[in-house]
Amino acid sequence: MTTRTSATAGSGQGTLSPDSFSRSTLTHLQRLEAESIHIMREVVANAENPVMLYSVGKDSACMLHLAKKAFYPAPPPFPLLHVDTTWKFKAMYDLRDKAAKDAGMELLVHHNPEAMEKGINPFDHGSLHTDMWKTEGLKQALTKYNFDVAFGGARRDEEKSRAKERVFSFRTANHRWDPKNQRPELWKLYNTRKAKGESIRVFPISNWTELDIWQYIHLEGIEIVPLYFSAPRPTVERNGLLIMVDDERFPLQPGETPVMRSIRFRTLGCYPLTGAVESEAQTLPEVIQEMLLTTTSERQGRAIDHDQSASMEKKKQEGYF
Amino acid sequence: MTAEMNAGSQDPVYVTDALIAEDIDAYLLKHQHKTMLRFITCGSVDDGKSTLIGRLLYDTKMIFEDQLASLEHDSKAVGTQGGDIDFALLVDGLAAEREQGITIDVAYRFFATDKRKFIVADTPGHEQYTRNMVTGASTADLAVILIDARQGVLTQTRRHSYLVQLLGIRNVVLAINKMDLVGYSQERFYEIVKDYSHFAQQIGMESFLPIPISGLKGDNIAARSAGMPWYQGPTLLQHLEEAPVNDARMQDYAFRMPVQWVNRPNLDFRGFAGQIGTGTVRPGDAIRVLPSGKTTTVKQIVAYGGNLDQAVAGQSVTLTFADEIDCSRGDVIVQADEPCEVADQFEATLVWMDEHAMLPGRPYLLKIGTQTVTATVTEPKYEVNVNTLEHLASKTLGLNAIGVVNISTDRAIPFESYGVNPDLGGFILIDRMTNATVAAGMIHFALRRSQNIHWQAVDVNREAHAALKNQKAAVVWFTGLSGSGKSTIANLVEKKLHALGKHTFLLDGDNVRHGLNRDLGFTDADRVENIRRVGEVAKLMTDAGLIVLTAFISPFRSERRMVRDLMAQGEFLEVFVDTPLDVAEARDVKGLYKKARAGQLKNFTGIDSPYEAPELADVTVNTVELSAEEAAERIVEAILAR
Known part of the structure; x- marks a missing residue:
């Protein structure tokens, strides 16, 4: 990363440290942090073979940081799994490898061999791209390594149907989610028992909002992909979305030339599917400022949600995270 | 723009x-x-719950333009507000429930103001979903109970209030909604508040805050209502910003931390990870590990980025100890001089959450703190009708039923009463075959103390209690045959002491058998237990500084001796009400001797069960020689002379 994060790293250290506690109420970030750590430890104490799904976005960065805190001085006792589509931003691959190394964790990268063979891409295959690389890819990886619990960085505030998702979400042997058959979660007593073949998706940052994530990243000096900060980048406009031309695979239309625009991303995914926003926010405080003053929701930049209001729920039932 | 204008x-x-x-x-x-x-x-x-939550999100600017556009579109298509914005659509999530127009699960929503972040558990009002409400209430600091101003207090209102009370939520807001539909009537508001107060009292709710609102119109949500100038209290949002949160209260209690996971990255490090339930901890603090009872001190509070000088309730931490003592997941680390109880039999309230009814005697898994043990449940002592609060006889508990049961676990576990510390008093039951969470439970108390009994040290001790009353605590134990005049004399003694400004209490044999000891008969074993219980109760009362008068036949020396031994030196006065059997039988005030002679009463003292007269009573009054008044006078003198 550039000087931006090192600057915030300096200011961030220690705000959740001892001096801020006396006989006073914990702050919202302290409570959220403690809850997430509690959840992660419950998993590690009970699971046979847990894994953390790592998508390199800001939520994943936050979750990874919490895991480091939860198990310190030991490294988090599970590997990171990236279900890759081969279409992520270059900058994401760079940070992914560095973050795993810094945390002292094994990094597993899975590519759906079938999608690889068929050359599935977001330009020619539409929603099949997400289905095959992500939904199918995830199921393949979980089955291949025999993981019984997978941490995911989903938040309840992201989308209406996620508001009802449990922290511990049970999947059948076929990785399907049944919204009618989830266990009640009382106090902080998570029932982690499962039948043979069943697996659990666990969402330790369920109760964090986008603003909480940003504030925590700021406070703790967590390293994130530079794409979250504004810089001049080559872009084209497609279907009302500003798309960054991240590599030579991008099929330009006849006569179309990428235009340099000062842009950044509020959310990161496959680069051809992720809309940028024009912005001058070059530091974390500026990003947070922009986010607080903005008038559109976070997921709007993702092409995947535009089909219908309940699309995310359908994807989830099929096994998409 | 001012708030009022809006x-x-x-x-x-x-x-x-x-x-x-x-x-x-x-x-x-x-x-x-x-x-x-x-x-x-x-x-x-x-009652307009979803509308209210939608309104809170909207008023605190949690709704973005794109969401608003989609909301406006949906309001026209499926809204119930005649094309106006239907705030309920903001929060109704799953496709199925959107079509049915009902909420079918617990949903968590988030919003924030400059002072606070809020997490709202949105729980359904449907009859069959007690379980969802209990789930949502288990993590709540505060409850907002909604009432439709047109409807007033309904059966469901009572049920929700009872559940809120059961889960120990101390901060209750009674949001009287749809005030716009009753013309913002002050009379209607107070009428409902009065109704509700009556009910709140019945269920032991200490306080609640009534606020007249309209979720639809936004009255008294974020902004004060222009239509209700007569309401001077806080708006809902103001109150939510200022209400106390639980973790502050939990910090003031003794230190407890259930151990989640032992951190052993190498042979040189052994840390105990967990979330502090109550209290605070610092390096050097003396702690005890339960159930083993082993003690040591805290060496470090290890944390990423630097060890801590102190950690408090609610934080997830890792502790290291000064000594190598056994400690593993499920154990509870407690303050050494103020440990919690350890027991294997409890009375508890259960909320049944599974379609398969409870089976008394079947082993379930019980998870409490970070420990999972095997437990069996007795037949319910009673089931609670959540609508009428009546106690019903029941052999089992079905889905959404609530009842009081005894539970025994396969090993002793550290615990606390739910009312004192939900972190060590709340538990879940898990079916061993289906792995479903079948019940939520709240421990009342242990039924049997196991070997690890640790007394709580209290600051306001027995001396302090007695000093405040300006007296010396005592148990004045009247013994004698049935009909000897124990109750009559004890009653006179109490009246005299009372007139002298002494704080007294009379425990009468017949009265105690109606309540505390109603499960006991008149066999020798039951008589012993009868006296043991009365002795324990009397002792607690002397701890509170009272002069306790007891009137029991208490025929056996050994039991009177047992009670004497319970009490502090000089605080036990044995009064022998000496009336010969023939005199007592001739008086026969209750007609009991007649029945006993006729063989209708078994084990009657003096007839077919022995009476062992005291060998060395502190006071002996002979009721043949003295009147009751004279006897009482003599006893009072003896009490005051100590």
Whole structure:
């Protein structure tokens, strides 16, 4: 990363440290942090073979940081799994490898061999791209390594149907989610028992909002992909979305030339599917400022949600995270 | 624009902090000190819960333009507000329930103001979903109970209030909604408040805050209502920002931390990870590991980025110990001089959450703190009708039923009463075959003390209690045959002491058998237990500084001796009410001797069960020689002469 994060790293250290506690109420970030750590430890104490799904976005960065805190001085006792589509931003691959190394964790990268063979891409295959690389890819990886619990960085505030998702979400042997058959979660007593073949998706940052994530990243000096900060980048406009031309695979239309625009991303995914926003926010405080003053929701930049209001729920039932 | 001008309009009224635009660093610094409040909204199907939550999100600017556009579109298509914005659509999530128009599960929503972050548990008002409400209430600091101003207090209102009370939520808001539909009537508001107060008292709710609102119009949500100038209290949002959160209260209690996981990265490090339930901890603190009872001191509070000098309730930490003592997942680390109880039999309230009814005697898994043990449940002592609060006889508990049961676990576990510490008093039951969470439970107390009994040290001790009453505590134990005049004399003694300004209490044999000891008969074993219990109760009362008078036949020397031994030196006065059998039988005030002689009463003292007269009573009064009045006078003298 550039000087931006090192600057915030300096200011961030220690705000959740001892001096801020006396006989006073914990702050919202302290409570959220403690809850997430509690959840992660419950998993590690009970699971046979847990894994953390790592998508390199800001939520994943936050979750990874919490895991480091939860198990310190030991490294988090599970590997990171990236279900890759081969279409992520270059900058994401760079940070992914560095973050795993810094945390002292094994990094597993899975590519759906079938999608690889068929050359599935977001330009020619539409929603099949997400289905095959992500939904199918995830199921393949979980089955291949025999993981019984997978941490995911989903938040309840992201989308209406996620508001009802449990922290511990049970999947059948076929990785399907049944919204009618989830266990009640009382106090902080998570029932982690499962039948043979069943697996659990666990969402330790369920109760964090986008603003909480940003504030925590700021406070703790967590390293994130530079794409979250504004810089001049080559872009084209497609279907009302500003798309960054991240590599030579991008099929330009006849006569179309990428235009340099000062842009950044509020959310990161496959680069051809992720809309940028024009912005001058070059530091974390500026990003947070922009986010607080903005008038559109976070997921709007993702092409995947535009089909219908309940699309995310359908994807989830099929096994998409 | 002032808040008042906005009342009743549909513009967001919560003013965003100007610092965001002017000085984002200052804003961030300020917001790092926000606290968090978790609350639950409960109400009946049409009380307007979803509308209220939608309104809170809208008024605190949690709704973005794209969401608003989609909301406006949906409001026209499926809305129930005649094309106007239907706030309920903001929060109704799953496709199935959107089509049915009902909420079918617990949903968590988030919003924030400049002072606080809020997590709302949105729980359904449907009859069959007690389980969801209990789930939502288990993590809440506060409850908002909604009432439709047109309907008033309904059966469901009572049920929700009872559940809120059962889960120990101390901060209750009674949101009387749809005030716009009753012409913002002050009379109607007070009428409902009066109704509800009556009910709140019945269920032991200590206090509640009534607020007249309209979720639809936004009255008294974020902005004061222009239509209800007669209401002077806080708006709902103001109250939510200022209400106390639980973790502050939990910090003042003794230290307890269930061990989640033992951190052993190498042979040189052994840390105990967990979330502190109550109290505070510092390096050097003396702690005890339960159930083993082993003690040591805290060496370090290990944390990423630097060890801590102190940690408090609610934080997830890792502790290391000065000594190598056994400690593993499920154990509870407690303050050494103030440990919690350890027991294997409990009385508890259960909320049944599974379609398969409870089976008394079947082993379930019980998870409490970080420990999972095997437990069996007895037949319910009673089931509670959540609508009428009546106690019903029942052989089992079905889905959504609530009842009181005894539970025994396969090993002793550290615990506390739920009312004192939900962290060590709340538990879940898991079916061993299906792995379903079948019940939520709340421990009342242990039925049997196991070997690890640790007394709580109390600051206001027995001396302090007695000193405040300006007297010396005592148990004045009247013994004698049935009909000897024990009760009559004891009653006179109490009257005289009372007139002298002494704080007394009379424990009468017949009265105690109606309540505390109603399960005991008159066999020798039961008589012994009868006296043991009365002795324990009397002792507690002397701890409270009272002069306790007891009137029991108490025929056996050994039991009177047992009670004497319970009490502090000089605080036990044995009064022998000496009436010969023939005199007592001739008086036969209750007609009992006649029945006993006729063989209708078994084990009657003096007839077919022995009476062992005291060998060395502190006071002996012969009722043949003395009148009751004279006897009482003599006893009072003896009490005061100590």
